[in-house]
Amino acid sequence: NAGVMQNPRHLVRRRGQEARLRCSPMKGHSHVYWYRQLPEEGLKFMVYLQKENIIDESGMPKERFSAEFPKEGPSILRIQQVVRGDSAAYFCASSLTGQGASYEQYFGPGTRLTVT
């Protein structure tokens, strides 16, 4: 049973370019969460999605950032017109349910974004 998969693992973008980060949840999981981690910091919640729905995007910057989790295919975190401050590790997690006994979130290996 494959775990949460993220790609690419490393991504380098110049300022002003777009970054697309992909996350495939664990098999059978329909809840996806994105987190951002700066060096020497903890993970900060960005967005929580279910299939075709954004449940909570309270941690997403108001501009340039968007996320989707289509009916088919992986979840995508998209960052438009990247700036140096976007450089960070972005982690995706998935869970079987959104709450309750099966709520445990499983994390992927992360995508390390570097903006030059």
Place this chain on the structure above:
Amino acid sequence: GESVGLHLPTLSVQEGDNSIINCAYSNSASDYFIWYKQESGKGPQFIIDIRSNMDKRQGQRVTVLLNKTVKHLSLQIAATQPGDSAVYFCAENMAQGGSEKLVFGKGTKLTVNP
């Protein structure tokens, strides 16, 4: 604002000793807490969790203690091994408006000396 934080950013122990990593939280309504281990270049790995109706939970070599009175969480690792060297994060589950999300502390870096 409400947050989860840690008292010590680094901890160095000798192999075979017991380790204790502490965490303070401020949201008294949180009902679920988790400890994660993160090795360099990897994603967080679930270690152990505890719900607010418990004050202690044990796993293999690890114990989590929850003191709701002072809003304190701790992770105890018995007979610490070099493979335990990593950054440890506590996280609390925050439920708001039909959504549930994890709020992480900054982490404690554990170094195990052989």
